Amino acid sequence: MADLIITNGKHVDTSAIAEYTLDCAWGSGENDFELTVPRLIDSGAYVYLDGSECGGIVDAMEDQLTSGVSTITYSGRTWHGVLADKILEPDKGKDYLTVSGSASSVIGSLISRVRLDTVFGAVAPPDGDDPTIKTYQFDRYVDAYTGLRKMCAASGLKLRMAYASGRVNIWAGPVAHYGDSIDSDLIDFDATRTWKKPNHLIGLGKGEGAGRTVVHWYADAAGNVSQTQSLRGVDEITQVYDYSSAETAELNQKTREKLQDLQSEGDVKVTVRDDANVVFDVGDTVTARDNLTGITVNATISKKIVKVSGGVLSVDYEAE
Template sequence: MDLIVTDAGHIDRAVIEDYALDAAWGADENDFELTVDRMLEPGSYVYADGSELGGVIDSLRDRLERDGSTLTYGGRTWHGILANKILAPDTGQNYLVVSGKASTVIGMIVNRVGLAPLFQAVAPPPGIGDPDIKTYQVARYTDCYAGLRAMCAANGLKLRLAYRSGHVEIWAEPAAHYGDSIDSDLIDFDATRTWLRVNHLIGLGKGELANRTVVHWYADKDGNVSQNQSLHGTEEIAQTYDYSNAESDELDAKTRDKLIGMQSQGDVKVTVRDGTEIEMDVGDTVAAHDQITGITVQATVTKKITKTKNGSTSIDYEAS
């Protein structure tokens, strides 16, 4: 895979074939290291045309040894550039609330954080259609990349990026699910099954002492959340949720949502090793099955790791 490098003015200057690249994006990292035997300017772009692989050069490590210098450049992927921007509500508003066609919403957000015209919101590839974003409340002061991913996930979508013609195209499309289509020999998973979870959440809101707003929400053995308690004694696992500035209605809704989010049946980490012919995206789901225990796990791809050395490229995935 050839890489194209620009100058600091982002004009294409060279195609490089001999390099080592380690890049990751998703839940964390969102950066890259590029080792190449040439000088590159700070602020230059490196990218694989038509793909999401690429970013901006921010640093240089020069290591001098007997056989010469090794130049290793560090930088942010396109995803990391998004992650370095914060989504804040408008002045006087509690939250940023969005809805509409995905391309319109994403375009508004990209403009809001000052990343246009480098990032350009587009409709998905032909045949997919521009999906709708239902009314979505963006978390306060979240980073732009996390906020966009969360918004997409809430609508059954995934965020896609690709560098083309001097711009990073960005769009949303339906998340894909991969189960039996992936060889189980290529999947490792570490699963923890939890039978009893937090099932009583006490929300603590506005006020002091006896005047403090308090709400109670309960979950049953199946994870269904209501205000009716069904688990008592040793089966009751209670916690508090401190949301000190919330009025009664907001505290009630937030405490309920918090308890729903705590009803996972366990934790799972899935690693899909290089070798699958399917290329997945952050936001897709993958399933794995252990023949011995009978445990089947389904996880969402949270990180994509691509490495290139000596002309050979591998892609690994992490899911949870």
């Protein structure tokens, strides 16, 4: 197992630790770490596994003294969490932030935009050509990590990071699709199939009472979304989408997107066991099939959890 590198508060390497306990996660909904080591660490220090995506900034510590024995646990943001704490704002006078170009130049400009270019350095993929980001429009005031991931996904890419030589290299690489190459016995899923889904969504925007902006969007039996209604009576399932800050154009866009999201056939929880002998990245896809029901699940890796204890490293994944 690789040593954990620890810097001082000025981010100069000071030590390499072999004995430590680490719980580090990144992806959807969780971008932080907890670390227990038998030494003191400066506030704001970096901790990392060299050359990997696992690491971050020390933000807090907890000291537990029990029967004269002190246990110090440090916590903080992963590199992904650092990005998640920044917001991508539109330029003054613009409704949206839009980008296009080579991935390294686009990511570099966004990193500079949120003033993290002293921490991150945008590079081309270590093992491939620099891909192209098609014209992409960010959601308004989205956090930088979510925005970068969604931007990459729109071009069939995934966001990657690795700490090396004093900075976090960041790049976009192609998504890996693991289908028949992964034994289905190593992928567990709990799938709920829903045949009848909401098919009429009423979007409520700006205004009050009779003056409030209202839009209607419909889905047909095949899940196609438009402003033409085809399902009525008992087959019509209606919901309200409240987006009180939106003007008509934005309300139409968001209501349409929301109804499209509701056309999913059901809910799926997927667990990829760490004995799959494959190292996945957030954004990669996996496939599993139940031969009894014929249900095939295609899932995207949404979270990666790295744990180190007693010199043993384990990796767990969550998918959606």
